[in-house]
Amino acid sequence: MTTIKDVAKLAGVSVATVSRAINQSGYVGVDSAQKIEKAIKKLDFHPSEVARSLYQKKSKLVGLLLPDISNPFFPLLAKGVEDKMNEAGYHLILGNVQEDMAKEQDYLKAFMQNNVAGILSAVDGGTSNLKEIPFVLLDRVATKKEYAVHGNDFEGGILAAKTIAEGSPKEIVLLVGPKSIKGSVERLKGSVSVFKEENLTYQLLQTDSFQFDSAKKASLELFEQFPKVDSVIASNDVHGLAILKEALRRGIKVPEELQIIGYDDIPFSQMVYPSLATIAQPAYEMGYKGAELLCRIMENQPIDKKIIQLPVLLKQRETLRKKE
Amino acid sequence: MTTIKDVAKLAGVSVATVSRAINQSGYVGVDSAQKIEKAIKKLDFHPSEVARSLYQKKSKLVGLLLPDISNPFFPLLAKGVEDKMNEAGYHLILGNVQEDMAKEQDYLKAFMQNNVAGILSAVDGGTSNLKEIPFVLLDRVATKKEYAVHGNDFEGGILAAKTIAEGSPKEIVLLVGPKSIKGSVERLKGSVSVFKEENLTYQLLQTDSFQFDSAKKASLELFEQFPKVDSVIASNDVHGLAILKEALRRGIKVPEELQIIGYDDIPFSQMVYPSLATIAQPAYEMGYKGAELLCRIMENQPIDKKIIQLPVLLKQRETLRKKE
Numbered sequence: 001m002t003t004i005k006d007v008a009k010l011a012g013v014s015v016a017t018v019s020r021a022i023n024q025s026g027y028v029g030v031d032s033a034q035k036i037e038k039a040i041k042k043l044d045f046h047p048s049e050v051a052r053s054l055y056q057k058k059s060k061l062v063g064l065l066l067p068d069i070s071n072p073f074f075p076l077l078a079k080g081v082e083d084k085m086n087e088a089g090y091h092l093i094l095g096n097v098q099e100d101m102a103k104e105q106d107y108l109k110a111f112m113q114n115n116v117a118g119i120l121s122a123v124d125g126g127t128s129n130l131k132e133i134p135f136v137l138l139d140r141v142a143t144k145k146e147y148a149v150h151g152n153d154f155e156g157g158i159l160a161a162k163t164i165a166e167g168s169p170k171e172i173v174l175l176v177g178p179k180s181i182k183g184s185v186e187r188l189k190g191s192v193s194v195f196k197e198e199n200l201t202y203q204l205l206q207t208d209s210f211q212f213d214s215a216k217k218a219s220l221e222l223f224e225q226f227p228k229v230d231s232v233i234a235s236n237d238v239h240g241l242a243i244l245k246e247a248l249r250r251g252i253k254v255p256e257e258l259q260i261i262g263y264d265d266i267p268f269s270q271m272v273y274p275s276l277a278t279i280a281q282p283a284y285e286m287g288y289k290g291a292e293l294l295c296r297i298m299e300n301q302p303i304d305k306k307i308i309q310l311p312v313l314l315k316q317r318e319t320l321r322k323k324e
Numbered sequence: 325m326t327t328i329k330d331v332a333k334l335a336g337v338s339v340a341t342v343s344r345a346i347n348q349s350g351y352v353g354v355d356s357a358q359k360i361e362k363a364i365k366k367l368d369f370h371p372s373e374v375a376r377s378l379y380q381k382k383s384k385l386v387g388l389l390l391p392d393i394s395n396p397f398f399p400l401l402a403k404g405v406e407d408k409m410n411e412a413g414y415h416l417i418l419g420n421v422q423e424d425m426a427k428e429q430d431y432l433k434a435f436m437q438n439n440v441a442g443i444l445s446a447v448d449g450g451t452s453n454l455k456e457i458p459f460v461l462l463d464r465v466a467t468k469k470e471y472a473v474h475g476n477d478f479e480g481g482i483l484a485a486k487t488i489a490e491g492s493p494k495e496i497v498l499l500v501g502p503k504s505i506k507g508s509v510e511r512l513k514g515s516v517s518v519f520k521e522e523n524l525t526y527q528l529l530q531t532d533s534f535q536f537d538s539a540k541k542a543s544l545e546l547f548e549q550f551p552k553v554d555s556v557i558a559s560n561d562v563h564g565l566a567i568l569k570e571a572l573r574r575g576i577k578v579p580e581e582l583q584i585i586g587y588d589d590i591p592f593s594q595m596v597y598p599s600l601a602t603i604a605q606p607a608y609e610m611g612y613k614g615a616e617l618l619c620r621i622m623e624n625q626p627i628d629k630k631i632i633q634l635p636v637l638l639k640q641r642e643t644l645r646k647k648e
Contacts, residue, residue: 046437061417061438069399070591078393082420086427091434093385094418096406103410110415113370114385212591241595248597267394267536268592271565273572 002045011039062090062294063111065104065121068211069096071238072266073283074122077138080287081120088295090117097123099209118294120287124181134297138290139281141182141307147297149290149308151281153183156312157190160233160261160279163314165198167259167321169231172202175218177210177235184235187263191233207235215242223250230258237262237269240276244319260319274318282310326369334363386414386618387435389428389445392535393420395562396590397607398446401462404611405444412619414441421447423533442618444611448505458621462614463605465506465631471621473614473632475605477507480636481514484557484585484603487638489522491583491645493555496526499542501534501559508559511587515557531559539566547574554582561586561593564600568643584643598642606634 004022008015013032021028021036028036039045062085066074082092093114095107104123111119111133118134124142137148164172174191177184188204195202203226207218219242222229234240240262247258254260254274262269265280289308296303328346332339337356345352345360352360363369386409390398406416417438419431428447435443435457442458448466461472488496498515501508512528519526527550531542543566546553558564564586571582578584578598586593589604613632620627 046433059438060434064418069402070396072394072396072399075393075396075399078418079420079422082418086430091431091438092418094388094402094406094416096403098403106410107415109370110384114383114415212595215595238595241592245595245597245599268565268595271536271539271562271569271592272596273569275569 002043004045006043007036007039007045010043011035059115059117060090061093061114061116062291063095063107063114063116063119063121064092065095065097065107065119065123067097067099067123069094069098070212071210071236072268073139073236073264073281076266076283077122077287080284080289081138081291082287084288084291084295088291090295099211118298120290120294134294136290136294136297138286139183139283141186144307147293147303147306149286149293149310150183151286151312152309153186153312154190156263156279156281157187157192158194159190159312159314160187160263161191161194163261163277163316163320164231164233164259165194165200166323167231167255169200169259171226171228172200172231172233173222173226173229174202174204174233175222175235175239176204176206178208179206187235203229207239210236210238212238212242215239219243219246222246232258232260234260234262237264237266237276237278240278240319241268241272244272244274244276255319255321259321265313265315269315269317277317277320278315280313280315282313286310326367328369330367331360331363331369334367335359383439383441384414385417385438385440386615387419387431387438387440387443387445388416389419389421389431389443389447391421391423391447393418393422394536395534395560396592397463397560397588397605400590400607401446401611404608404613405462405615406611408612408615408619412615414619423535442622444614444618458618460614460618460621462610463507463607465510468631471617471627471630473610473617473634474507475610475636476633477510477636478514480587480603480605481511481516482518483514483636483638484511484587485515485518487585487601487640487644488555488557488583489518489524490647491555491579493524493583495550495552496524496555496557497529497546497550497553498526498557499529499531499546499559499563502532503530527553531563534560534562536562536566539563543567543570546570556582556584558584558586561588561590561600561602564602564643565592565596568596568598568600579643579645583645589637589639593639593641601641601644602639604637604639606637610634 004015004018008018017032018036097104120136120138122138124140139150141148141150176188207214215238232243240260244260247254252258262276262278265278269276269278328339328342332342341356342360421428444460444462446462448464463474465472465474500512531538539562556567564584568584571578576582586600586602589602593600593602
């Protein structure tokens, strides 16, 4: 492997001069700079990021914490993060927490040991001891002191309830996401505000996870506990799809006998028949903007807003009854 | 932040001694070792991975290249990789190539600059210049010289064709995956061998990607080019699901008028109605075993097999016609 010594030798300058040139710190004469550049090209020299990291006390690595990589919402979010970080010259260390708090702490420790320049996290958790490292929450809100990019959950809850209300619901069931996640609570508040305004009765079905296993379980519980249900607001698309499948399996006509709306707009929601109506969160954009915000923090640039709230959008598809 | 100097001071030994103790290289007296251990605990000292990486000339980071993180097959694979790597104390730098060759080269360069201890790649591509870094291919076969863990594609092709043959097919269409991917070619060979043996005629529909956009396009092309198709072997589950949706949208009865079999067994294949029959590849196991193999290479342990071929499995679901 080519080292900095080889470059110095070929350029006829000292190692310290090459180091200053590479790290753009301190004075390097124009002549020397040109010689070094030529030598670097000729030797196809790639300065080790590890050495650079130690020298500059920060690396070109950024940690990314995801709650569940198998839910397609998060790969989309990750893609957004990755595209922006690539543009900015950073690379991602992946931490897939799988809704496991202990794993989260392990990852945060590993991120710090690898001297990451910043962290992006889509996990609600104990990150309060990271004050020294630039940190941005994705798809989550914590305190007003933290940096975050998330969808407007309250508005999403309102949109979902208004849409369901238009399809003459007689028995509404609202699946509530994990209570520990603030977004779930906000969505619930939004939906309930609509039901109260429109004098609609509703039932709640509490779920403890956004994952696949929970979705299957909830789809069975739903029809056992509420056999007359004719309208469902699902906690996410994975749950919405599981309920759609279970309804069709039971011979329930969708949307005539049961209308369903999901949350997130994962690609699969368009790939089923009838296609799943949903409240779209801009996953890719959320990742991209979160990464952009983190870059500004890492590079000490001025920040307009610590918390960026992205608009959500109704996707009117085939699981909704028409307005009568 | 606590440094190695703080530990040395509290333990009453030299920095070099602490360094030897941490890196388990060279002699450290029993007394000193105990004092160092106590000091490390008391100060809650975490040796910087960056410093350790530079010292040991290798890091605890491993690069993971994926072709398309939005296809749920790959997050499952990544989960398997991650679980094994976590056990072994490594962390992953993620590279999502999105079927883009230039991005692949950028990631490989970044992996090397970050001094990764090894690389896992589920991407077919130009990795021949990485001879010095331990390298394992996932879900791909290249040359017999390389390390790889992959499913038995030829057998998968045979299984898919035999299954379709049992449902009295009159017009079979086989979607062929990208030609550049050896697995696609192997599956095609396997299926064709069955069709020849059973004297069945078949049509081919070439696709150039395994991604979502390609799936939607292929599902439209399929019914335009082959309006009488009654049996489809899809190149992967994403394509199988797109075809299922398009068939239902057109009022085609599945499986009575059209039977479909996919490939991979992503979680969503069970979440549609009728559920998609498929050839299951053990994605999680593939990732886990690939990571295991890489660990053995990185740690210079003896290797039984350079190429591990995992069995595939038929998932008999609702998109298949019964044997007559």
